[in-house]
Amino acid sequence: MLLAILVIAYYFCLPKTLFDTPTATVLESQEGNLLGALIADDGQWRFPVMDSVPQKFEQCLLQFEDAHFYRHPGFNPVSMAKAIGANISAGKTVRGGSTLTQQLIRLSRNKNRTYWEKVIELVLATRLEFRLSKEEILKLYASHAPYGGNVVGLDVAAWRYFGLRPHQLSWAESATLAVLPNAPSLIYPGKNQQRLLAKRNRLLRKLRNEDIIDTTTYELALLETLPQKPYDLPTMAPHLVQYMAKRHRGKRLRTTVDQSLQHNINTIVGYHHGNLSQNQVHNAAVLVMDVKTRKVLAYVGNTPTGPAQQKDVDMVQANRSTGSVIKPLLYTAMLDSGELLPDMLVPDVPTQIAGYTPENFNEDYSGAVTAKKALARSLNIPAVRLLQSFGLQKFRDQLDGFGLKGIDKPADHYGLTLILGGAESSLWDLCKTYANLASTINHFNTSSSEYYKKEFINPILIQNQTVDFGKLSTEKTLFDAASIYLTFEAMKEVNRPEGNESWEFYDSSKQIAWKTGTSFGNKDSWSIGVTADYVVGVWVGNADGEGRPNVTGVTSAAPIMFDVFDVLPTGDWFQKPLDEFADISVCAESGFLAMEACPSKTIAIPNKTNFVEPCSFHQVVQLDGNGHFRVNSSCADLSTSRTESWFVLPPLQAYYFKKSHPTYKALPPLRQDCKNDAAPPMEFIYPKSGSRISLVRNFEGQQNELVVKLAHTKPETLVFWYLNETFMAQTKNFHEIGLLPSPGKHKITALDALGNEIFVTITVE
Structure with missing residues (x-):
């Protein structure tokens, strides 16, 4: 029973999760390159556990910390005995006998270093060896080893001290990072450089002696200098990092962003920001998407401006x-x-x-x-x-x-x-x-x-x-x-x-x-x-x-x-969805459904029930022999007149349309001896009936006039203007007058020489 209790206790002695510390939110491009990161909630630069440990770093770490890592069950009794002997002889701790597995347990427990704690670490280390593979233990250690200050883990250390991804490190750089967790304080620029250099070079010499690197590689590695200042982490998409952190905080995410495209667009935005800022315009955002896959290829949330200009606001998401x-x-x-x-x-x-x-x-x-x-x-x-x-x-x-x-x-x-x-x-x-x-x-x-x-x-x-x-x-x-x-x-x-x-x-x-x-x-x-x-x-x-x-x-x-x-690849234009089209005949000038009275053309439109009205802009008119005047049965024998289809816009539309369409021909006037049963050929441009108008004063303190304007199909016709039944003026060719009505409701009437009359009612405030 005692043995069973011990076995059960041993089985459950190791926590299910070794580390419950928060991790940074890390975003990578679709190629696996770092786009940016958001620091962990506890203020530490600690990335999520690595996918793999680079071969160079692994060799350096094992040669420095635990050469028999792949052969021991979690502890090394020979190393422990040598360490105890050396420490007793020196009267102080001069050598450690812990394996990488034991060091990983110590990092997870974060307890004071005592002999009793060593015993606990030993037990837990052997238990960890049963749970995880050697490769998984290495990844955990590399991800949680201290590297000085608030830098935790190989991923961050490689970026902060060398500006590289871990697999890009040279032998000298890998050796430097392999010896740092043993004494993280050595990394501070300007301090302990000789001690750090000596430790690194001893490790490089061991690598050469063990035939892990050749002599040439060793000699070149010795020439490499130590890091002198920390590098900033990449910030290619800072607003995307913030956006993703709201949904995936503390995760490492490989995004759909194309790093090269993101870099190019950052450069484009930076260039244009320089021009825009001269007009005191400080912010911009760009989003690029792949239509077929719906992947976001680039995400630029703002310009490289300053805090005073709200550079941290994500304008891609802002309404x-x-x-x-x-x-x-x-x-x-x-x-x-x-x-x-x-x-x-x-x-x-x-x-x-x-x-x-x-x-x-x-x-x-x-x-x-x-x-x-x-x-x-x-x-x-x-x-x-x-x-x-x-x-x-x-x-x-x-x-x-x-x-x-x-x-x-x-x-x-x-x-x-x-x-x-x-x-x-x-x-x-x-x-x-x-x-x-x-x-x-x-x-x-x-x-x-x-x-x-x-x-x-x-x-x-x-x-x-x-x-x-x-x-x-x-x-x-x-x-x-x-x-x-x-x-x-x-x-x-x-x-x-x-x-x-x-x-x-x-x-x-x-x-x-x-x-x-x-x-x-x-x-x-x-x-x-x-x-x-x-x-x-x-x-x-x-x-x-x-x-x-x-x-x-x-x-x-x-x-x-x-x-x-x-900077995007050249693509094709959309293919026409032929099966969704149907041909239809429309008026060539108005675009409405074709009528007999108007010239027509055939176009392709969506194949569905059409609710557009037939063309109402074409009128069949009767012209006299020379085509200068319209006639009707009241003044001419229609059997001898000319019948034509005429494109006619309403007066107000025609007034503006003919300014940009010199080929537009107004409807010929009705011959004077003919009766006119048509609608009035006038329409007010301004004001519209029912308008409420405020008359302001000019710089001299005088009240500005209300400018009243109308369109006439025959501008040369005299138009007589009335304000509340009082005659005000007459116009010809340009039908526009100025009025100074008092506050209240008013009726403005226009009467032309042909007897046509229109009016509007307004309120002056």
């Missing part, structure tokens, strides 16, 4: 105003629902919707513009009008499918500003969204024209992880491949920044679908580009929210994005 970068999602949603065609004209005129007055970034108007050009030019007014047409609540509900965590409030909270930056999202979520859209096209083409059910998923950061896209289905995941493809085709036509304008004329240029965004007040600038292989996202601004002049997506973020694409 910021989206600007215009979600406009492509609305464009895709409307194509997918059959409510939009790429060449369909949408109004781009002064607009007021329920008191909200959006403006284009350039504060100009096109009158009417095709939907794809409106997206390529990032026009705000067409986007707001399209959102109103599509339905704010419907679009808000669809955004949930992308997993944009920053957009977490109901539709009424955002209103129509949702499409112009009224919501917030992160670079991480936006890049993920564009990668998911690109992957939808890729998978549709590589499968039997099918979709994966789990297409919209999160990116991965750990190298050995893979993405589960789910099962294939004929049903689309969120948007169909054709709608996404047409969106990317429109985004490809965006004018590139200065220096890249003529990209399409070079065979080596990359085809990139890209979108910029600028938030209100120039606080955030975005640029996100996508190809069939990669997504590159860039944010530029100030982390504290300070806006700066000239900070826009095109001028600040896009140049960084294109520099990043330049």
Whole structure:
């Protein structure tokens, strides 16, 4: 029974875990190189247990500490006897007889060195030999040996003292680190250098005598100097380290990051930061993803700025105003629902919707513009009008499918500003969204024209992880491949920044679908580009929210994005998902469904039910013999008149449209002897009916006038202006006057010489 008790006690005497001390969070690149680390919670630089011990270090360590390591059961009685004899003869401790296994037990227990403690260590050492292999014991020792200060373990010591990975150490460097745990204080620069050098050289001499190294290697090793100062650990991706530490604290992780690409992008960001900081713009972030694997290839959370400029804020994960970068999602949603065609004209005129007055970034108007050009030019007014047409609540509900965590409030909270930056999202979520859209096209083409059910998923950061896209289905995941493809085709036509304008004329240029965004007040600038292989996202601004002049997506973020694409491999453009397209006939000028009255063309659109209306911009008109005037049955014999189809825009759209389209021909006037039953050919440009207007004072203290303006299909017609039934002025050619109405409600009326009348009501505050 006593023997059984002793056996059981011996079996359970060794703790299940030798070391319960915290370890640093260590991130490696996909190649296994150190990207960065976060110190352990106890303030020690202690990496997780090594995967293997380098052969050079192992030989040095065994020759210095325990030459019979692979032959003893955890203790060496011969060494112990010699040590006891030497210590008794000297009257003090001059020699140790512990094996590496015993030293490992002592490191784990961290007790005072006494003879009774030696007995305990011996018992536990033999027990450890039964539990672990010799290789595992070596890894534990190398990972927990002290190397001076707060440096613990070979991994950290190799970086701190030589700036190398352990397997890159030379024989001299390995010997230096092998003798240090025996006397860690010797490493401090400027102290004990001769003692450390002597110990290292004695070990090197032993290696030569044991024929582990040859004479030439020995002599060259003696010439190597000792470390004079500690090296900083690599900090290639400090914000990624912090991000991963929140989820995997104390772990060693091999990430998906490409070290070479990360280094190149760090250099690019550093270069642009130098230029941006001259405008007091201090922060930027870049994220690069592989579309096919969803792996994050580069993660730059901020610029190399100072603490005062919030350099530690991870701007990849920070939610910021989206600007215009979600406009492509609305464009895709409307194509997918059959409510939009790429060449369909949408109004781009002064607009007021329920008191909200959006403006284009350039504060100009096109009158009417095709939907794809409106997206390529990032026009705000067409986007707001399209959102109103599509339905704010419907679009808000669809955004949930992308997993944009920053957009977490109901539709009424955002209103129509949702499409112009009224919501917030992160670079991480936006890049993920564009990668998911690109992957939808890729998978549709590589499968039997099918979709994966789990297409919209999160990116991965750990190298050995893979993405589960789910099962294939004929049903689309969120948007169909054709709608996404047409969106990317429109985004490809965006004018590139200065220096890249003529990209399409070079065979080596990359085809990139890209979108910029600028938030209100120039606080955030975005640029996100996508190809069939990669997504590159860039944010530029100030982390504290300070806006700066000239900070826009095109001028600040896009140049960084294109520099990043330049260091990425050249990829192919998306293959057209032919099975998801159908041909349709549309009006050549308006882009709406073709009618008999308009010239038509055939285009490919997503194969689905189409809810776009037939073209209403073409009118069949009767012209007199010379084609200068319109006629009707009240004034001419229609059998002798000419019948033509005429492209006619509404007056307000035509007013702005013809400024940039000199070929646009207004509808010929009606001959004077003909009756006019058509709608009034006038429309107010400003103000809109129901507007509330505040009149401010100028620098001289005088009240500024209210400038009233209208568009007329025949500008040469006289227009008479009235304010509350009081005649104010008359205009010709340029229909614009200034008024000074008193506070309160007013009615402004315009009456032309042909008898047409329009009016608006306003409130002056």
